[in-house]
Amino acid sequence: MQLIAAIMAGLLGYTAPTTECNLNPMHIGAKYFITSKVGTPDRTMYLWRNDQEVAHQYPQEQITEIWNQVRDGRIRPIRYFESAKRGIEYQPEDINNGKGDKNWQGKFQLISDQQKDAMALVSTEGTGCERVEKYQIKNGETKIELSWLPELKLVQSYSVEQQNQNLLWHLTDLFTNEVQVKAIFHSYDGYQLTDYVDIGDNESDPFLLNLINLGFISHGASGFYDEHGNALGGNHHH
Numbered sequence: 001m002q003l004i005a006a007i008m009a010g011l012l013g014y015t016a017p018t019t020e021c022n023l024n025p026m027h028i029g030a031k032y033f034i035t036s037k038v039g040t041p042d043r044t045m046y047l048w049r050n051d052q053e054v055a056h057q058y059p060q061e062q063i064t065e066i067w068n069q070v071r072d073g074r075i076r077p078i079r080y081f082e083s084a085k086r087g088i089e090y091q092p093e094d095i096n097n098g099k100g101d102k103n104w105q106g107k108f109q110l111i112s113d114q115q116k117d118a119m120a121l122v123s124t125e126g127t128g129c130e131r132v133e134k135y136q137i138k139n140g141e142t143k144i145e146l147s148w149l150p151e152l153k154l155v156q157s158y159s160v161e162q163q164n165q166n167l168l169w170h171l172t173d174l175f176t177n178e179v180q181v182k183a184i185f186h187s188y189d190g191y192q193l194t195d196y197v198d199i200g201d202n203e204s205d206p207f208l209l210n211l212i213n214l215g216f217i218s219h220g221a222s223g224f225y226d227e228h229g230n231a232l233g234g235n236h237h238h
Contacts, residue, residue: 086207119144
Protein backbone atom coordinates (compact mmCIF):
# COMPACT_ATOMS: atom_id res chain seq x y z
CA MET A 1 0.00 0.00 0.00
CA GLN A 2 2.85 2.40 0.76
CA LEU A 3 4.29 1.75 -2.69
CA ILE A 4 1.03 2.56 -4.45
CA ALA A 5 0.54 5.67 -2.32
CA ALA A 6 4.04 6.84 -3.22
CA ILE A 7 3.40 6.23 -6.90
CA MET A 8 0.14 8.14 -6.87
CA ALA A 9 1.22 11.04 -4.69
CA GLY A 10 4.94 11.31 -5.42
CA LEU A 11 5.74 10.08 -8.90
CA LEU A 12 2.51 11.25 -10.50
CA GLY A 13 1.62 14.21 -8.34
CA TYR A 14 -1.77 12.61 -7.96
CA THR A 15 -3.91 12.21 -4.83
CA ALA A 16 -6.41 9.41 -5.09
CA PRO A 17 -9.97 10.19 -4.05
CA THR A 18 -11.15 8.54 -0.90
CA THR A 19 -13.79 6.30 -2.43
CA GLU A 20 -13.34 6.45 -6.20
CA CYS A 21 -10.60 6.14 -8.79
CA ASN A 22 -10.33 8.68 -11.60
CA LEU A 23 -7.51 6.95 -13.48
CA ASN A 24 -8.37 5.35 -16.80
CA PRO A 25 -7.20 1.70 -16.94
CA MET A 26 -7.42 1.79 -20.76
CA HIS A 27 -4.58 4.35 -20.99
CA ILE A 28 -1.97 3.30 -18.52
CA GLY A 29 1.52 1.88 -18.18
CA ALA A 30 3.02 -0.32 -15.49
CA LYS A 31 6.58 -1.37 -14.75
CA TYR A 32 7.21 -4.75 -13.11
CA PHE A 33 10.35 -6.02 -11.43
CA ILE A 34 10.76 -9.79 -11.73
CA THR A 35 12.94 -11.66 -9.27
CA SER A 36 13.82 -15.33 -8.86
CA LYS A 37 15.90 -17.18 -6.29
CA VAL A 38 17.47 -19.71 -8.61
CA GLY A 39 20.46 -17.69 -9.76
CA THR A 40 18.93 -16.09 -12.86
CA PRO A 41 19.21 -12.31 -13.39
CA ASP A 42 16.45 -10.02 -12.26
CA ARG A 43 14.35 -8.60 -15.09
CA THR A 44 11.96 -5.75 -15.77
CA MET A 45 8.83 -5.77 -17.92
CA TYR A 46 6.57 -2.91 -19.00
CA LEU A 47 2.86 -3.29 -19.65
CA TRP A 48 1.31 -0.53 -21.80
CA ARG A 49 -2.36 -0.10 -22.70
CA ASN A 50 -3.78 2.15 -25.38
CA ASP A 51 -7.48 1.39 -25.81
CA GLN A 52 -7.58 -1.91 -27.72
CA GLU A 53 -3.81 -2.23 -27.99
CA VAL A 54 -1.57 -3.79 -25.38
CA ALA A 55 2.22 -3.79 -25.41
CA HIS A 56 4.56 -6.06 -23.44
CA GLN A 57 8.02 -4.51 -23.40
CA TYR A 58 11.14 -6.42 -22.30
CA PRO A 59 14.10 -4.00 -22.06
CA GLN A 60 16.76 -6.64 -21.42
CA GLU A 61 15.85 -8.55 -24.57
CA GLN A 62 15.05 -5.35 -26.51
CA ILE A 63 11.81 -7.01 -27.64
CA THR A 64 8.30 -5.58 -27.51
CA GLU A 65 5.09 -7.36 -28.44
CA ILE A 66 2.00 -5.32 -29.32
CA TRP A 67 -1.34 -7.13 -29.34
CA ASN A 68 -4.74 -6.15 -30.70
CA GLN A 69 -8.04 -7.90 -31.29
CA VAL A 70 -9.73 -8.65 -34.59
CA ARG A 71 -13.49 -8.79 -35.01
CA ASP A 72 -13.96 -12.44 -34.05
CA GLY A 73 -12.20 -11.88 -30.72
CA ARG A 74 -8.92 -13.49 -31.71
CA ILE A 75 -5.65 -11.71 -31.07
CA ARG A 76 -2.96 -10.72 -33.55
CA PRO A 77 0.52 -9.69 -32.36
CA ILE A 78 3.46 -7.85 -33.83
CA ARG A 79 6.85 -8.63 -32.31
CA TYR A 80 9.33 -5.75 -32.52
CA PHE A 81 13.10 -6.19 -32.29
CA GLU A 82 14.30 -2.81 -31.13
CA SER A 83 18.01 -3.15 -31.85
CA ALA A 84 17.28 -3.93 -35.52
CA LYS A 85 14.26 -1.63 -35.91
CA ARG A 86 12.45 -4.62 -37.43
CA GLY A 87 9.24 -6.43 -36.65
CA ILE A 88 7.41 -9.68 -37.42
CA GLU A 89 3.69 -9.35 -38.07
CA TYR A 90 1.32 -12.24 -37.42
CA GLN A 91 -2.24 -13.04 -38.36
CA PRO A 92 -4.53 -14.72 -35.79
CA GLU A 93 -4.24 -18.07 -37.57
CA ASP A 94 -0.43 -17.98 -37.24
CA ILE A 95 -0.82 -18.58 -33.50
CA ASN A 96 -1.51 -21.76 -31.55
CA ASN A 97 -1.19 -24.13 -34.52
CA GLY A 98 -3.82 -22.28 -36.49
CA LYS A 99 -6.37 -22.17 -33.69
CA GLY A 100 -5.63 -18.61 -32.73
CA ASP A 101 -5.72 -17.07 -29.27
CA LYS A 102 -8.68 -15.33 -27.61
CA ASN A 103 -7.10 -14.77 -24.19
CA TRP A 104 -7.18 -10.99 -24.40
CA GLN A 105 -7.33 -10.64 -20.62
CA GLY A 106 -4.03 -12.49 -20.32
CA LYS A 107 -2.41 -9.75 -22.39
CA PHE A 108 -4.35 -6.84 -20.94
CA GLN A 109 -4.11 -7.85 -17.27
CA LEU A 110 -1.29 -10.47 -17.25
CA ILE A 111 -3.81 -12.78 -15.59
CA SER A 112 -7.29 -13.69 -16.78
CA ASP A 113 -10.39 -13.31 -14.65
CA GLN A 114 -10.85 -17.08 -14.91
CA GLN A 115 -7.42 -17.69 -13.40
CA LYS A 116 -8.00 -15.07 -10.71
CA ASP A 117 -11.43 -16.42 -9.83
CA ALA A 118 -9.94 -19.89 -9.32
CA MET A 119 -8.02 -18.45 -6.38
CA ALA A 120 -9.42 -17.71 -2.92
CA LEU A 121 -9.99 -14.08 -1.96
CA VAL A 122 -8.39 -13.71 1.48
CA SER A 123 -8.60 -9.96 2.13
CA THR A 124 -9.53 -6.54 0.75
CA GLU A 125 -8.09 -3.24 1.89
CA GLY A 126 -7.91 0.39 0.82
CA THR A 127 -10.27 2.44 -1.35
CA GLY A 128 -10.32 4.02 -4.78
CA CYS A 129 -7.23 3.48 -6.92
CA GLU A 130 -5.48 2.03 -3.87
CA ARG A 131 -7.98 -0.75 -3.21
CA VAL A 132 -6.14 -4.07 -3.13
CA GLU A 133 -7.62 -7.55 -3.26
CA LYS A 134 -5.39 -10.38 -2.09
CA TYR A 135 -5.81 -13.90 -3.44
CA GLN A 136 -4.03 -17.17 -2.93
CA ILE A 137 -4.18 -20.80 -3.96
CA LYS A 138 -2.20 -23.82 -2.84
CA ASN A 139 -1.95 -27.03 -4.81
CA GLY A 140 0.43 -29.60 -3.40
CA GLU A 141 3.83 -27.95 -2.97
CA THR A 142 2.88 -24.96 -5.12
CA LYS A 143 1.62 -21.77 -3.51
CA ILE A 144 0.53 -18.76 -5.57
CA GLU A 145 -0.32 -15.35 -4.12
CA LEU A 146 -1.79 -12.40 -5.99
CA SER A 147 -2.32 -8.77 -4.96
CA TRP A 148 -4.76 -7.21 -7.40
CA LEU A 149 -5.76 -3.57 -8.03
CA PRO A 150 -9.35 -3.97 -9.25
CA GLU A 151 -9.98 -0.33 -10.20
CA LEU A 152 -6.93 -0.33 -12.48
CA LYS A 153 -7.18 -3.98 -13.54
CA LEU A 154 -3.51 -4.36 -12.65
CA VAL A 155 -1.41 -6.86 -10.76
CA GLN A 156 0.34 -5.27 -7.78
CA SER A 157 2.32 -8.41 -7.00
CA TYR A 158 2.31 -12.05 -8.02
CA SER A 159 4.39 -14.78 -6.41
CA VAL A 160 4.91 -18.49 -7.03
CA GLU A 161 6.56 -20.65 -4.39
CA GLN A 162 7.34 -24.29 -4.91
CA GLN A 163 10.19 -26.71 -4.32
CA ASN A 164 12.35 -25.70 -7.28
CA GLN A 165 11.00 -22.23 -8.01
CA ASN A 166 10.52 -18.97 -6.17
CA LEU A 167 9.28 -16.23 -8.45
CA LEU A 168 7.99 -12.71 -7.75
CA TRP A 169 6.51 -10.04 -10.01
CA HIS A 170 6.16 -6.65 -8.29
CA LEU A 171 4.71 -3.37 -9.56
CA THR A 172 7.29 -0.60 -9.15
CA ASP A 173 6.04 2.27 -11.32
CA LEU A 174 2.75 3.45 -12.74
CA PHE A 175 2.38 5.75 -15.76
CA THR A 176 -0.92 7.56 -16.38
CA ASN A 177 0.05 10.33 -18.81
CA GLU A 178 -1.96 9.49 -21.93
CA VAL A 179 0.45 11.38 -24.21
CA GLN A 180 3.37 9.35 -22.85
CA VAL A 181 1.48 6.09 -23.30
CA LYS A 182 0.53 6.89 -26.90
CA ALA A 183 4.14 7.87 -27.64
CA ILE A 184 5.30 4.37 -26.69
CA PHE A 185 3.06 2.84 -29.36
CA HIS A 186 3.94 5.47 -31.96
CA SER A 187 7.66 4.82 -31.45
CA TYR A 188 7.31 1.58 -33.44
CA ASP A 189 5.61 3.15 -36.45
CA GLY A 190 8.82 3.38 -38.47
CA TYR A 191 9.91 -0.23 -38.03
CA GLN A 192 10.24 -2.44 -41.11
CA LEU A 193 7.67 -5.25 -40.82
CA THR A 194 7.75 -8.73 -42.33
CA ASP A 195 4.76 -11.07 -42.42
CA TYR A 196 5.45 -14.23 -40.46
CA VAL A 197 4.40 -16.43 -43.39
CA ASP A 198 7.01 -14.75 -45.59
CA ILE A 199 10.00 -15.49 -43.38
CA GLY A 200 10.86 -18.71 -45.22
CA ASP A 201 10.89 -16.89 -48.56
CA ASN A 202 13.39 -14.30 -47.37
CA GLU A 203 16.24 -16.39 -45.98
CA SER A 204 18.75 -14.15 -47.72
CA ASP A 205 17.77 -11.37 -45.32
CA PRO A 206 20.46 -11.44 -42.56
CA PHE A 207 17.97 -10.38 -39.90
CA LEU A 208 15.47 -13.13 -40.75
CA LEU A 209 18.22 -15.71 -41.26
CA ASN A 210 19.46 -14.99 -37.77
CA LEU A 211 15.97 -15.59 -36.37
CA ILE A 212 15.78 -18.92 -38.18
CA ASN A 213 19.21 -19.97 -36.93
CA LEU A 214 18.25 -19.08 -33.38
CA GLY A 215 15.18 -21.33 -33.59
CA PHE A 216 12.79 -18.41 -33.69
CA ILE A 217 9.50 -19.19 -31.94
CA SER A 218 6.39 -18.28 -33.89
CA HIS A 219 4.78 -16.19 -31.18
CA GLY A 220 5.52 -15.04 -27.68
CA ALA A 221 3.61 -16.30 -24.67
CA SER A 222 2.13 -13.51 -22.62
CA GLY A 223 1.45 -13.26 -18.94
CA PHE A 224 3.61 -14.58 -16.14
CA TYR A 225 6.95 -16.27 -16.81
CA ASP A 226 9.10 -18.60 -14.77
CA GLU A 227 12.79 -18.08 -14.02
CA HIS A 228 13.74 -19.50 -17.42
CA GLY A 229 11.45 -17.19 -19.37
CA ASN A 230 8.81 -19.89 -19.90
CA ALA A 231 5.18 -18.88 -19.59
CA LEU A 232 3.42 -19.96 -16.43
CA GLY A 233 0.40 -21.53 -18.12
CA GLY A 234 -3.10 -21.77 -16.72
CA ASN A 235 -2.28 -25.05 -15.02
CA HIS A 236 -0.35 -23.11 -12.41
CA HIS A 237 -3.55 -21.40 -11.34
CA HIS A 238 -5.75 -24.45 -10.92
